[in-house]
Amino acid sequence: MSELTIAVPRGALFSDTVDLLDRLGIETAELRTNRRKLLFPEIGVVTMRPSDVPTYVEHGAADIGITGKDVLLEQHDRGVYELLDLQYGHCRMIVAAREGDDALDESLRRLGAVRIATKYPRIATAHFADTGRQAEIVVVKGSVEIAPLTGLVDGIVDLTASGRTLAENHLVEREQIVACSARLIANPVAHKLKAVAIDHLVASLQALE
């Protein structure tokens, strides 16, 4: 493993990812306990936000990485190999709106466009374009659930796993866009020059399933 540098996502995928590294025989004790350390050269791990993983892997700063399919869809022009569906971190990209009325249809019919807040502008734009609806996409960085409650927008495009956050904010799912899960990605040059190590890793991961 030490031949490969792996980009590991902090956040929702972190704990399952560290479990996976454990099963591959990587010593993860410090990775689990030291939340502020980001670089673990002795085990070939660098930790970061999930949305930064494709950047580090594309540029070859990490040979391989783990991130969500949602991140890969949003950054679809990244030149990386998508090697494996790791079968954890299951969640869905959805369109949600306030419960009760149907603000989406109402806006589309009377105002000609729906207003959508999201952290995933490219996925949202493509979804509404593909379904023949005009949409104004408003990019927000933080809690997207409050955007329809404050009247900023009619609905949101966001990721949900259990749906609990939506329910707590009186939002209901209207449409599913795509199902997502954790993916193993690789730098294209590493995929050629470190083929043996990468194939060995992929085979080990497939054997775990």
Added chain:
Amino acid sequence: MIHPIPPGTRDVLPDEMRELRLLSERLRAAFERAGYGEVRTPMMEYEDVLRRGDDRVAGAGFRVFDERGRVLLLRSDMTIPIARLVSARYPDAPTPVRLCYFSHACRVVERGSGHPMELLQAGVELIGQGGPEQDVEVVALTSSALAEAGLRRHKIGLGDGSLYRTLLASLEVAEDRWAPLLERLSRRDLVGLAREVDGLGLPPGARRLLVNVPTLRGGPDVLAQAEPPLSTALENLRACHDLLAQRGIEERVIFDLGLVRELGYYTGTVFEVYDPAVGFALGGGGRYDDLLGRFGRSLPACGIALDMHRVHAAQAEEERAG
């Protein structure tokens, strides 16, 4: 007050310029020695002329209007302008025509992606003969030029851009099902590719073949595939291997059955150049036997282009490593 330059462009100051100049002189000397004469073409050309070469190349580009309202496009690669040049300026010349260039090209890139909008390319084009001998000539020339420039650890990936299509045809997959498969393949989305293949309802052996072929890469053992559809599809790469072995440079080459290039005009053998010091391919190219015919003189051809800044970065890293 600092006045900005567009994202993805750069100024070059004397220290870097001296090194870039030295590097390009080494490459130029190697190309000239092998009989490749240097050419230069206009920075911008008529859009409808470049579009003849490849619609997608012309798609996302930088355009200006001339004084008569015709649309001019800043070139995004050199292969299409050279195809036009050969048809126009060498209509009857004996073949092969060997040309090289050191030129800038412009590409539209996502802001903040870290990719250059303007890149300096060094390349060669071998026009007028089609076959593994010419593919190997281009690979060997590229490799020796890079070695002379100090890239001791570089490798050249060698694949066949028509391989996957050949397999789909011989497995009798309906042609209207190919597009999503080829799209996943060129995006390097092997998870999506496996899903699309699953949707075809093929027998297990055929399914396995279509899913596994893009992951096969390495030494000549990759070419020793016995099963019928693949074994015949690999004849071209086997011929390349034999010629590379004769020249004693097969160690430089990674045979890669998943290699595809994004540009639409490649028809056969494709190349990509790697160096462990740089996370991106240093360049690439391949065989484009249909391109020149679109400009009037139908000739087989193949070529390769290197990104000079990436080659320079690899060279600097090699020097640092000693």
